[in-house]
Amino acid sequence: MAANKELVVLDKLLEALHHKADMLYSVFLHNNGNGDFGIKKLPWQSQLPPLNDFEFVDINNDGTNEIIIVGNLYNVEVETQRYDASIGAVFNFIEGEFVDIHSKDTGFFTTGDAREIISIDGNAKKILIVTNNNGPLDVFEILQKQEPGLSSL
Numbered sequence: 001m002a003a004n005k006e007l008v009v010l011d012k013l014l015e016a017l018h019h020k021a022d023m024l025y026s027v028f029l030h031n032n033g034n035g036d037f038g039i040k041k042l043p044w045q046s047q048l049p050p051l052n053d054f055e056f057v058d059i060n061n062d063g064t065n066e067i068i069i070v071g072n073l074y075n076v077e078v079e080t081q082r083y084d085a086s087i088g089a090v091f092n093f094i095e096g097e098f099v100d101i102h103s104k105d106t107g108f109f110t111t112g113d114a115r116e117i118i119s120i121d122g123n124a125k126k127i128l129i130v131t132n133n134n135g136p137l138d139v140f141e142i143l144q145k146q147e148p149g150l151s152s153l
C-alpha cells in the first residue's frame with residue numbers, strides 16, 4: 001500500500017509545474033537599449049530582506065539623488081524565520097558602482113516590517129515617510145544645506 005502511495009505521489013510530482021530560478025539576488029537592471037539589459041547585484045545590505053520599495057531622493061543636497069531601499073517581511077509561513085534584519089540602506093551610484101552611505105552618517109534607519117517609502121517636498125520641509133506593516137511610521141526630515149542628512153522625527 002505504501003509503495004502505491006509513493007508511486008501516486010511520484011506521478012503527481014512528474015506532472016507538476018516545475019519552476020527554476022537562476023538568481024535569487026535583488027538586482028539592478030540597466031536598459032542598454034535595443035532590448036539589451038545589464039544586470040548588477042545590489043550591495044549586501046539589499047540582500048538581507050525582501051526589498052519592498054525604494055526611493056530616489058537627494059538627502060545630502062549635492063544635486064545627485066541617493067537610492068534608499070526598505071524591506072523586511074514578518075508574516076511568513078510557520079516553518080520560516082521572519083525576515084527582520086534590515087534597517088534599510090542608502091546608496092550613491094558612482095561610476096556604475098553602488099556605494100553604501102552608513103546609517104550613522106545619514107541618520108536613516110527603519111524600525112519594523114517596512115513596506116513603502118515616499119518623499120514629500122513641502123514648502124517648508126522635505127520629509128521621508130516609511131510605512132511599517134502593523135507598526136508606526138518612520139518619518140525623517142531631510143536637513144538643508146547647513147547640516148545635510150536626515151533627522152528622525
Ligand SMILES: [Ca+2]
Nearest residue numbers: 058060062064
Ligand atoms: Ca545626494
Ligand SMILES: [Ca+2]
Nearest residue numbers: 053054117118
Ligand atoms: Ca516609493
